[in-house]
Amino acid sequence: MTRSMKGLVKALALGLAAACSLAAVSGATAEELSLKGKRIGVSAIGTDHYWDLMAFKGIQDRVKELGGEVIALDAGRKDQQQIAQLQTLIAQKPDAIIEQLGNLEVLNPWLQKIRDAGIPLFTVDTATPHAINNTTSNNYNIGAEIALQMVADMGGKGNVLVFNGFYSVPVCKIRYDQLKYVLTSFPDVKIVEPELRDVIPNTVQSAYSNVTDMLTKSPEKGSIGAVWACWDVPQIGATQAVEAAGRNEVKTYGIDGSPEVIKMVMDPKSSAGAVAAQQPYEIGKTSVDNAAKYLAGQKVPPFTFVPSVLINKENAAEKGKPFLDAAEKAGVK
Amino acid sequence: MSATVFHAEVGVSDEKQAAAKSARRRFGALVVRLGAIAAFAAIMAYFVIFAPGFTSTFNLINVVEQSAILGVLAYGMTAVIIGGGSNVTEGGIDLSIAANMGLCAAVYATLLSMGYGDFLSVIAAIAVGMAVGALNAVAVVGLGILPLLATLAVLNVAAGMELTLTQNTVVGASSPLLGLLVSGSFLGISALAWALIVFSAIMIVVVHGTSFGLRLYAVGGHPEAARAAGISVPFYVSFTYVLSGFCAAVASILTVSRLSASTPGSGELLLSVLAAALLGTVFSRRFVPTMGGTLLSVLFIGLLANGFQLLNVSSYWVNGVQGALILLVVAITSFARGSEGSR
Structure with a gap:
């Protein structure tokens, strides 16, 4: 073993030891938190x-x-x-x-x-x-991931209905901006103007009627490819509206991972395309x-990111279950 | 009108019986009224003893500040109830007042964000508020629609216009006037608290210290008698709705200052405004709404939320207690009015 290699090993060993002790320290403090x-x-x-x-x-x-x-x-x-x-x-x-x-x-x-x-x-x-x-959550990631999933499912072209009622809420701003950024690379995917407004309360009902109206306005199949919202409660209304109108070519996308939306994505027949599930x-x-x-x-x-998971039609059965279990464990529907 | 005809037809012996009945009712009502006031006092006493920091000047000024918007709105509602009579179903009521405030706030914030100055924006907000009030007046006085229904319709008009204007979004606003309202203070009392104090003083003097106020009560209490005495009932009733619109506009400016923006959801305040105006009646011997009574109940509602928070009791209780008190007061009022109330 040459001297430089010895040095390298030594350095690695030291580094490893330091990492271990660091881990031990942070582990200990986590337990001692009070x-x-x-x-x-x-x-x-x-x-x-x-x-x-x-x-x-x-x-x-x-x-x-x-x-x-x-x-x-x-x-x-x-x-x-x-x-x-x-x-x-x-x-x-x-x-x-x-x-x-x-x-x-x-x-x-x-x-x-x-x-x-x-x-x-x-x-x-x-x-x-x-x-x-x-x-x-890392909303920059979430925003890009869900937008890319949507673009992929649309085959890189088509029209999107976008709910943009909460741009003043920081996380929605990030996700919306990321959607826009992703779409700059896919000029054939267009947001239908004017954008839709999601509201609180009566989010589901209002999203349902908004999407129904837009589908009535564009009756040809394929004229609308997807519905996007920065959270998943409008997605519930949108999915129901798409299914009620028999327009199963339209897929819906949202963020948060409410149990009922995860179940929708898990259901192969549902129009819910994907949801980015967080761990609130x-x-x-x-x-x-x-x-x-x-x-x-x-x-x-200054910030801590807790991991989130993109649940889509392919991985829903496997990735969705832990989130449903967590919801059940916390006693929240 | 139907009431006078009915009274004229009532026989003499019936009247005697009715008088005895109403005396009993009045006594019963007095007991219940004092009971309600005692309940108010007991809750306050409990807070004073057990809620940490409740009686500190800082906290009390906070509560006055927090009550300013509700207070200004409740004065508008009180004026309408005084002028239209306090019969809950047929009397004066302005259900549009909170939505009107939302619309005025949207107008004010939008104009400010478009670069118009305070002067123009304030004038516009007040003009819009009074216009909505005038619309109520036309519907109630001109078209003779029940106030409950007329103002409900106008509520929807105002809420719809607000949504159209703001697209249900938050409209940020800043201006010298808003800056003054947020951070100004005089004699250690913040500008928002002063706004409530000054507005209260004006309302109390106008309604309880002038012949104008006296006529307003006459119009609401006995419209026929007021008309016979040569008072223009339609004018007074219309005036109360326009005044209510004015109050909504003033409250909207206070709201925008407090939230640094106009936000959706102002309509939510309606229940508290109604509660304040109705609760205020227990502070009057004749169970009529008074400005002083309204002020007391506005502060009571504010202190209730504050005391619960200081005691670390869930804020969910505030709504429940508020609702229970409204039920109690409405029950007392209809009980006290007896046959008159159930006509």
Whole structure:
């Protein structure tokens, strides 16, 4: 063995040892995480959707697991109420605040106030400069993956109905922008203008009637190839509308992975083409871990990505099941 | 009209019986009314003792600030109920007020984002609010449609126009006026809280301190008598709907300042506005809506949400308690009015 090779081996061994010890250290701290005696404020814009409820639940469960006290606030989809809750929460001076989704334009000044009051702020699925850490899925990936799946299923050409009602919600902005970016490489795939608006509440009914109207407007088979939405509740309405109209050539695409949508994608006869399934419960839990680490004086990265899985017609049977099991385990439909 | 005919036909002995009955009712109502006020007081006392930080000045100012938008809207609703009479099915009611606020907020934010200044945008928002109010007035006074139905229809018109304008999206807005409302403060009280204080003072003085207000009550309480006394009933009733539209416009500016944007979903406030205006009646001996009573119930609703949060009780309870209180108050009011209410 030459000297340089010896050196290399030594370096590798050292590196390996260092990696092991690092792993051991981070493993140990993960176990030692504690929120004993800490009060954590949690503010969610609403919990009427599967994703929201799972993340909200994940946060609360994890805070309790770590021995902390939760102040859990659900604004019931009312911006006014969320602002009032945040204002009162600031006065309550919790040890940290975790904020989950909402309109960034409305929230940002108030998130700033949280930081001004010296309260560490963590967010779930909400990219804002005021948060110490944002825990979310890699929406850049998700957006590109679901767009590419759609383009592939369409054979690289055709018209897409796009729901774009929530561009003010950061994750939807990313996914929509990624869709647009992917489509720059496929000029034969065109978004039908004007775009559709998804709404809350009555998301499913409204998506159903929107898509039905558009299909009536373009009655020739093949004139519409796909329906895209930045989440999967409009996808439910869209899929039902496509099937009711007998236009099975149209496939639907969405993001989140609500159990009923995963089941649709698993059903070979359903028009649901694919869904990017996230792990909202894990996302909620991970954000709490980040808060706990920060409060214990550890360094926390500005964002944490929790893995997501693209479930399509080919892999649905295998990839879908763990998500359905997780939903069942958490006791949320 | 039918009521006067009915009263004229009632016999003398019937009247005596009715008087005795109504006296009993009145006593019963008094007991229940005081009970309701005691319940309010008890809830507040509980918060004062058990909710940490409840009585701090900072927290109380927060609550006043949080109540400003609801308060301004509730004054509009109260004026309509005073002028139209407080019979829940046939009397004055403005179901469009929250949707109107949403429309005004959309107009205001859209104009600001298009680069028009505060002056023009505020004038436009107020003009739109009052126009929607005038539409209500035409439907109720001009066409004689039941206020409940007329304003329900206008609610849909306003909500539809808001959707058309904003495409159901969030319209961000910033301006010097909004900046002042958000961060301005005087004597340690924030601008938004001042807005409620000043607006309340004006409403209380106008409705309870002037002959105009007295005539308004006459119009709502006894339209026939008011007409006989030479008061123009249609004018007063129309005025209340336009005033309600004005309140919606003022509230819209406060909303945009608080949310830094106009957002969909303003219609959700309607239930709280109705609750505030109806709950306010328990603070009046004759169970009529008053501006002071409305102010108290607006603050009560605000304190309820605040106290629950400080006690770490789920916010889901607030809706339930609010609903239960409305039921209680409506029950008391119809109980107190007795035969008059069930005509």
